[in-house]
Amino acid sequence: xxxxxxxxxxxxxxxxxxxxxxxxxxxxxxxxxxxxxxxxxxxxxxxxxxxxxxxxxxxxxxxxxxxxxxxxxxxxxxxxxxxxxxxxxxxxxxxxxxxxxxxxxxxxxxxxxxxxxxxxxxxxxxxxxxxxxxxxxxxxxxxxxxxxxxxxxxxxxxxxxxxxxxxxxxxxxxxxxxxxxxxxxxxxxxxxxxxxxxxxxxxxxxxxxxxxxxxxxxxxxxxxxxxxxxxxxxxxxxxxxxxxxxxxxxxxxxxxxxxxxxxxxxxxxxxxxxxxxxxxxxxxxxxxxxxxxxxxxxxxxxxxxxxxxx
Numbered sequence: 001x002x003x004x005x006x007x008x009x010x011x012x013x014x015x016x017x018x019x020x021x022x023x024x025x026x027x028x029x030x031x032x033x034x035x036x037x038x039x040x041x042x043x044x045x046x047x048x049x050x051x052x053x054x055x056x057x058x059x060x061x062x063x064x065x066x067x068x069x070x071x072x073x074x075x076x077x078x079x080x081x082x083x084x085x086x087x088x089x090x091x092x093x094x095x096x097x098x099x100x101x102x103x104x105x106x107x108x109x110x111x112x113x114x115x116x117x118x119x120x121x122x123x124x125x126x127x128x129x130x131x132x133x134x135x136x137x138x139x140x141x142x143x144x145x146x147x148x149x150x151x152x153x154x155x156x157x158x159x160x161x162x163x164x165x166x167x168x169x170x171x172x173x174x175x176x177x178x179x180x181x182x183x184x185x186x187x188x189x190x191x192x193x194x195x196x197x198x199x200x201x202x203x204x205x206x207x208x209x210x211x212x213x214x215x216x217x218x219x220x221x222x223x224x225x226x227x228x229x230x231x232x233x234x235x236x237x238x239x240x241x242x243x244x245x246x247x248x249x250x251x252x253x254x255x256x257x258x259x260x261x262x263x264x265x266x267x268x269x270x271x272x273x274x275x276x277x278x279x280x281x282x283x284x285x286x287x288x289x290x291x292x293x294x295x296x297x298x299x300x301x302x303x304x305x306x307x308x309x310x
Contacts, residue, residue, distance in 0.1 A: 007208055007226040010041035010192065011215035012049040012080065014261060015063060017272040023059050025066060027270030031216070032070040034269070034303065038219035041075050042067060043106060047082035049213040049257045054275045061096060068101040078104045078139070083111035083146060087129040094134045104137040104166055109146050120151050127158055137166040142181075143194060144172045152180055159188050169194055169211055175201060182207055196225075196244045200237070203229050214247050217260055217269070221247075221301040243296050250292040255281035262286040263293070267304050 013035065016027035035042050044067045045052045045060045052060070064079055071077035079097035084090040087110075094105045110118045110126045118126065131138055140158065142150035149172055158165055168185060171194030172178055178198055182205035185191050191207035193199060199210040203226065215222040221243050228236035251259050257274070259281045264271035266286055273280050293299070 007203070007230045008041055008076075008192075009209050009215060009219075009222050009226055010043055010076070010078070010211045011035055011219060011222075012043050012046045012211055012213050013067075014216045014257065014264075014271055015045070015050050015052075015055065015275075016270045017275055019272070021273075021275055023055075023062065024270065024272055025062070027272060028063065028066050029070055030270045032067060035215070035219055036071055036074045037303070038215075038223055039075060040215055040219050040223050041078065042071055043078050043080040043211065044102075045082075046080035049216060049260075050080065051257070051275055051278065052080070052082040054277075057096075060093070061100065064097055064100045064102055072101065072103070076103050078102055078106060080106045081108065083108040085111055085113055087126050087133075090126075090130045091133045094130065094136065094138070098134065098136040102136070104139060105134065106139045106141055106169060107131065107134075108141045109143065109148075109150060111146065115147075117148050120154060123150065124154055124157065127154070128161065131158065131162040131165060134164065137164050138162075139167045139169055139190070140165065141194075142168060142170045142172070144174070149174065149177055152177075152184055155181065156184055159185065165189060167191065167208070171195055171211075173197060178202065179205060196222075196241070196248050199225060199244075200229075200241060212244070212248075213257055213260065214244065214251060216257075216271075217264055217267075218244075218247060218298055218302050220303070221298060224301070243298060243301075246296055247292065247298065250289055254285040254289055259285055259289055263289045266290060269304070 016024040018024040044063050047053050067077045079102050081093045097105045167190030169192050186206035193202040193210045209226045224240040261271040262281050
């Protein structure tokens with residue numbers, strides 16, 4: 001069994017695109033250097049912030065290669081990918097990522113297509129097939145956006161069965177489920193929650209931290225939440241957490257990662273436009289989000305070179 005790590009924050013990294021819509025390799029390198037300087041782990045190629053659903057396999061490989069070159073030995077660098085339609089699809093990505101040299105891979109739950117949800121026995125077979133085929137530390141994902149959370153008993157079984165299962169990333173608003181999950185996994189594997197809504201709950205329950213898209217823009221304030229919590233500074237953790245939540249709400253209301261990219265561009269940070277079918281957000285949304293950052297005084301937390309834009 002992989003020993004659980006200490007407290008941490010991980011960004012679900014953006015994929016910068018140039019004005020031709022191609023992966024901006026220089027921009028990606030600059031972005032990843034910011035994340036490393038802030039001391040947060042990085043997931044690459046995710047289906048949300050990373051726009052993984054519109055990436056070609058060779059683009060995913062190149063993004064992972066750049067991630068390893070820039071981050072290995074500095075902060076955790078992991079492959080995320082998107083929800084697969086089969087175990088074979090997940091295995092192919094996991095093996096490619098391992099060959100490229102990432103530290104770990106996330107294994108999403110199964111998307112059977114056409115709105116069909118896997119039965120517990122189908123999910124058990126799927127995860128068993130994937131995890132038994134991988135020789136790299138793996139993190140399973142349980143995400144309410146997929147329509148269901150992983151069964152607690154299934155997670156318990158997988159922990160016992162697969163020594164390289166390093167953690168679970170759980171995204172849920174169901175506090176009861178989180179309590180039950182934390183009680184079962186704490187001390188055995190890592191537990192991170194997706195997004196900031198349950199971040200302090202997870203930490204209070206013995207979890208390791210959270211994954212968050214907004215760290216693409218403001219990694220330092222996101223890291224401060226767990227840093228201050230770990231130091232026993234609850235007032236400092238609460239203040240940073242308030243800033244993260246207010247930023248999260250403002251950005252989720254105005255385009256999510258497309259809005260984040262727009263604000264990053266306005267601040268002179270590498271990001272580029274989203275790749276279709278996603279579209280750029282209206283300028284008034286960008287200005288509203290910049291106003292939020294100004295009101296929260298977030299510039300003093302970050303390394304924005306063009307903070308005077310605020």
